[in-house]
Amino acid sequence: MASPVSNGAERQSGSLVVVRTADEVTSETFIRITADGSVSAYNGHVDLGTGIRTALGQIVAEELDVSFARVVIVLGDTALVPNQGATIASETIQITAVPLRKAAAQARQFLIARAAEQLEQLEGDLRIEDGLVRGHDNRSVSYGELIGGEDIRLELADDVTVKAVGDYAIVGQSVPRVDLPAKATGELTFVHDIRVPGMLHGRVVRPPYSGVDAGPFVGTSLIAVDESSVRDIPGLVAVVRIGDFVGVVAEREENAIRAAEQLKVSWKPTPSLTDLSDVETALRANPSTPRTLIDKGDVDAAISGAAKPMQRTYVWPYQMHASIGPSCAVADVQDGNIRVWSGTQNPHVLRSDLALLVERPESEVEVIRLEAAGCYGRNCADDVTADALLLSRAVGRPVRVQLTREQEHAWEPKGTAQLIDVNGGLDTDGGIAGYDLATRYPSNAAPTLALLLTGRISPEPAVLQMGDRTAIPPYDYDHMRVVAHDMAPIVRASWFRGVSALPNTFAHESYIDEAATEAGVDPIEYRLRYLKDPRAVDLVNAVAERAGWTPRPVREEKDGEVVHGRGFAYALYVHSKFPGYGAAWSAWVTDVAVNKTTGDVSVTRVVAGQDSGLMINPDGVRHQIHGNVIQSTSRALMEEVSFERGAVVAREWGAYPIIPFPDVPKIDVLMLPRQDQPPLGVGESASVPSAAAIANAIFDATGVRFREPPFTPERILKGLHGETPATPKALPASISPQSRIWENPFAKRAGIFAAIAAVCTAAIGIGAALLPGRAIAPIARPDASVYSAATIARGQQLAALGNCAECHTNIGGVLNAGGRALETPFGMIYSTNITPDVETGIGAWSYPAFERAMRDGLHRDGRQLYPAFPYTHFAKTGDADMQALYAYLMAQPSVRATAPTNELAFPFNLRPLLAGWNALFHDTKEFKPDPAKSDAWNRGAYLVEGLGHCSGCHSPRNALGAEQRNAYLAGGFAEGWEAPPLTSLSHAPIPWSEDELFAYLRTGHSRYHGVAAGPMAPVVRDLKALPDQDIRAMAVYLNSFNDSAADAPALAAKLESATQVTVASSTGARLYRGACAVCHEVGGLPLFGSRPSLALNSNLHSATSDNLVQVILHGIAHPVSSDLGYMPAFGNSMSDAQVEELVTFLRKQFAPDKPAWTGVRETIARARASAH
């Protein structure tokens, strides 16, 4: 089949089309054959990644008698294809392909009749090979020649004779997918790949009521958008707000992303939403309208007379479609013409929505459908198309909008939760006495979001009739009633693979299994008593045989920690508007292994049998069965949307895990040969028996019945051992972050002012008694040429050691020109310009003035400098080094830059008070080497204690903010990060050694401790300027505070093997697995960058959670070196509760001998509030 490159359907000179006339002006084309012999076929459904394009090509090629390669299938362009509704319910082959097949047959019949005429032979004597009609005398004429220059238009007839199945040569053969070569080599395929000239990039900002689309607050919650908050973003084109719709447009995508993150938007508080921590209670409380689907026999009498009553409740959780690619679209609104490129499932429905949204006629809107990530129902593809349209309309240029992962997770219309009560029981013979099923299914209309957010449509919830799919069991019970309770949505929901049929079947197939157990009958034999459909019976028998099912009237008790079990389930997926019709029949036999200690369930093998009728492309069917088995196993074992205060909180893959490769079961597919029967939908059927088969197998393994997926370790353990579940903690209203500034008031940027406050009372007398320094006269800027290059180079090294530029350079600003805002609780101070500009920098500073500042903390003009500037350390610097540093600073380019005035409240703006502080705590003496120590030690001490000012952060401070001399390097706090102890007080599980200190200071990474992050990363980066021997000297000196080293490799191996994560049995563990393990798991596939081992990481073993929280929230964007790799920030992807779960898990898992951290939630709040 030809590649579906052009959706443009170019017109040749002559053509044959088969059309269906809708009205006087509208007709829909199904087949077009042009004079060059090429064939285009048009179908209103789209390929959702199931290979439907290939199968439709086979059907057309077969009926037309052309080669598969000649056919181009055109899908989903509203300007070209017939309106056949949304691609749902597995009906493309079963329903939508029917007119296409007829059109192809009709075209063939027309052409062969014309050929018979031209060749003057009987139709029956003609053969067709790839569009070439050949007579018995070997004369031939091609389809193209038969069409010639003529425009032939055939009206699609209903009574066309199609080929007999026995004559099929293309249909029924496995044909490779036509789309894979392009996808495997990176050709343009997906809507994400569309690039239109002049295209801009947009992002949207969604409201805080994540994933909820009904209620009066929807579309009415926006208070204000502060456009000034994004004014600094380059290439920003527009900020757009309409109702609750907020979007940004920028020239470059990364700037659109930044703008969306940075934009200050204020929202009204969302009213209380339905508490979804207990789905059963929530669904039971949701008002509903009963709708009886069947009422047969006398159900009430039968049940009241049952020998053994059995009342059961089955609960299905909210789940996500969880498309791997977040939705994306491009819109181009120009001159009244609207063109959108979309991954929609329903181009025509979307076109109506878009027309409604922008109040234009549908005829002005063209929806071009391209492939997107698989959606298995409806994801945000329509939403993002409408978003793109609004943004393009606002700026008059094409705009591409990509939703974030977080937005797709939060806002995709969920597969809805469902609650099914079955009342019934057994009669005296062990048969089903009666079956009374009530199913509750919150509706799933999910209007296109932009319509709601902009207020174009009312956010009144619509109640649909959807919960009825496969609600009637496939078993012929004498007394049976099924009632669907239709209800409004609770959260935004739409159809999801096996819509309502999968949960309903979970109830049917669990219940009959329970009944069989009670009756003491083999579960398959028991089902066959009630199964009357012969194709169903054939399938059940075939699957049982294939799986080697051993009848088991009575369950055997299993021994051991890991117990094995086998389960069966069957379904005929009945879909579409009630009473609907059946797709393929499906049955599962599944084997599970349950670890009774950990609660871990492994689905080890699935025998999946299916009767699909005629299979157009058997390999395609097989792949659909594989996909359904794997996806539905994932849904049954691990998938459940989490909520906080009723809003969706799972916004990345750690919070909503899907099955990973190692957990995929072995799958044995059995496809019944039914090529003589009509083709049936195969896109969903194999999912439908999944959860029940697994639950039945778990029962067989454990003797415990589980009636609420997902079958997570916690649920299994609770079921097996009756442990009380960890009750979800009530969320605190809001925590005002406590400052940690008192722990190190002198850390740079954290400010010194807490100490000043203390000094104000304690030392004011001293301060008042001392005079500030005298001014030192300004000089002309020294001529840097008087200094040797070697001196300047040495000064540059020393500046790096002192980390001067870190504070004295504004973010994105000129080196050392100052102006960096240093936020303090008492106001803002700004670092000064230390370039040699005479007026605004230090160009007028003589060396004595510079030296006095460095040693005594006095400005040239005599003012006290705040000891955020660490002159208490710099004072130790030797004269030669001090001069070299001066030389370097004076040799820099001078930059005119005045730092903004400090914004401090009284009394913190009173500099003279610092004189008192200096008198108490400042030792102005130069460094004196210790003759008892080695040269290296002394060199290290000079670097560490002096310009390196390590203890400025790594020592604790006293109440007045001075370093505690008796706790040197015993650990402190800086900028919201813990500066860990560098002595034997270190919490590192493997003690530091000289070599590891050297490695860490040299590269920013120690195999046994982790990577430098936070405020330490720029320190190590600056140390690159120093030679190896200086770094070695620092390591020698620092190591002298440590105990003797351990056998690090052996200890590391022991710690790492003892802390391996084998089962994810908590929210925190799942977050680790989904978000962290890819880079941190020991022994994983090497990835670019380092793989810090969490078992060895000092931060996990520390007394406080600060550094771990910091790095999770803010990531590592600026590592010491790019070789170390980067860590993404999870702060915008995880809630406080999730981060707390994760941090708590990491501590328990990787530092098992350490006590749990306390106050983690406060630490998170504090770290979020900090700018770092």
Place this chain on the structure above:
Amino acid sequence: MTQTPIRFTVNGRIHEVTAEHQTPLLYVLRNDLALNGPKYGCGLGECGTCTVLIDGAAARSCVIPVGGCAGRDIVTLEGLGTRDKPDVVQQAFIDEQAAQCGYCLNGMIMTTKALLAINPQPTEQEALSALRYNLCRCGTHVEILRAVMRASGQLAEAAD
């Protein structure tokens, strides 16, 4: 905002791009170099759809700032081969029909490429572990595993 041009090699050609250094490599590859292979999936390095090779190692381009790529050698899906001349791993994925929607395919192929570079004949268990953090939602795992074994010339052992 650092905006100095960044030079690196992509698919054997030297490129110089001007972008803010913190821009994830993914956006530069897709928007400045018009490459389709690496895909946005999560922006957090969790799912693997954006995988490229950087200096031969698998790398999640959505979390690597372009500034960190200066001077490095980057290979994307396009750099492996073309429709007419596919790489052995690409061919194995096509032969095994190892995609449904195909959105994760880039990550699967590039991760396999990185795996085979350090372990040319992985066992099934090793292949499963290597792909553990590449997510596929369609459930194509069976075909993907076969493709890995085919690409490493071990299909006989992989057949079920």
